[in-house]
Amino acid sequence: MKLIIAIIKPFKLDEVRQALTGLGISGMTVTEVKGYGRQKGHTEIYRGAEYTVNFLPKLRVEVAVPSEQADRVVEAITAGARTGQIGDGKVFVTALDHALRIRTGETDSDAL
Numbered sequence: 001m002k003l004i005i006a007i008i009k010p011f012k013l014d015e016v017r018q019a020l021t022g023l024g025i026s027g028m029t030v031t032e033v034k035g036y037g038r039q040k041g042h043t044e045i046y047r048g049a050e051y052t053v054n055f056l057p058k059l060r061v062e063v064a065v066p067s068e069q070a071d072r073v074v075e076a077i078t079a080g081a082r083t084g085q086i087g088d089g090k091v092f093v094t095a096l097d098h099a100l101r102i103r104t105g106e107t108d109s110d111a112l
Contacts, residue, residue, distance in 0.1 A: 001064060001096040006063075006077045006091045007058050015081070025073065
């Protein structure tokens, strides 16, 4: 099993969700986060005063999938989240040792 973590732009969430639904992925966790990468934030003007926004709003999408689906899921997330501009985000894939569905007690791939 793999845990796929994607950091994406907030307005791309619907496209990513649709891409994952098309693959038969039935669940995900989405968290609002802030961060920066190479873009290093940006400058804004508010009431005539200029200030720097160091941390940009992003979404963290987490999906647990069987190992054999991981590459297709990463491709779907990448296609859904890509704008071609700086700050599109990142995708991380890690091994998932154990999963448990609390309601039924199912474990590992059955719990996904």
